[in-house]
Amino acid sequence: MKDMIKIGWQTLKKPSAYFSLGFLVIGGFIAGIIFWGGFNTALEVTNTEEFCISCHEMENNVYEELKTTIHFSNRSGVRATCPDCHVPHKWTDKIARKMQASKEVWGKIFGTINTRDKFLAHRKRLAQNEWTRLKANDSLECRNCHNFDYMDFTAQSSRASQQHSTSLAGGDKTCIDCHKGIAHQLPDMKGVEGW
């Protein structure tokens, strides 16, 4: 037994003494593909709507609210799923967000919002987290689909084209400044700027 551990440790410490270099290189490459592929697949699984609404906190509160909005059902049938708006698409940002989400796992385990009442009590804080994030990244998740460069102002209503061609074009406003609560119900808006 002791010998086996010793051999194992020596193999890990100096593998080239036991295996050929070619085996190590090719083996390492293949193992790398498997591990990386596995990691990314697992990551993408957590990036689906089915995964999000597998928790009742999401399914019974925010998902139900999304169903009534234009981001769920509309004339052209293009719809946004949870990660489209709540997870950055770029890899580094995505990993950063996923690390933040470990706090959400904590919340799930300890039932921070496991009833409707608790959820409503926390709603303002949760909404503000998202508003701050979107404000900071210039509404990046909106712009992943709604590209300003390809907006046709003539097809918008006069109010919309007025706002989009001035405040949004000039950069002093970003999508979330006006479009709060487009996919979920609003929290108590007392004290929120613009309300």
Add this chain to the structure above:
Amino acid sequence: MKTITKNLVKTLLVSILFTSSVFAAEKHVATLRGEVNIDAQKEPSTIANTLNTDIKQGRNYPMQPPIIPHKTRNYEVNLNSNKCMSCHSRNRTEESQAPMVSVTHYMDRDGNFLAEVSPRRYFCNQCHATQKDAKPLVENTFIDMHTLMKSKITTDNEH
């Protein structure tokens, strides 16, 4: 004997009149079903679009609450927020350029002015409504006061 026949004739006449009037009424009662039988489903008409012109519409009578000339899909007006007021409240109109809600909305029923919109005026779409791009289901013969007065003046002048 004579009175019995008289009564019989009377009841007969009444019943004939009654049934005929029922039949006549059945044909002319305006219902949303139209001419469709009770055992059949009516082919639903298409849902009209909400007008989104952003152009103020005239009022049909002086006290009419102004109609909303834009879409209000998913606008929340509840305990937590009032989406309408995020443009139409006094301190938002400068930025939004939307018409301000009238000062009467800040008055309670005794005429005292409140700091915020009066609770009885809070729910905007109790009075203000969006308009649909649809034909009226029934003809409307409403004539407003000014038109009435004008026609009265002209008829008075003729006499």
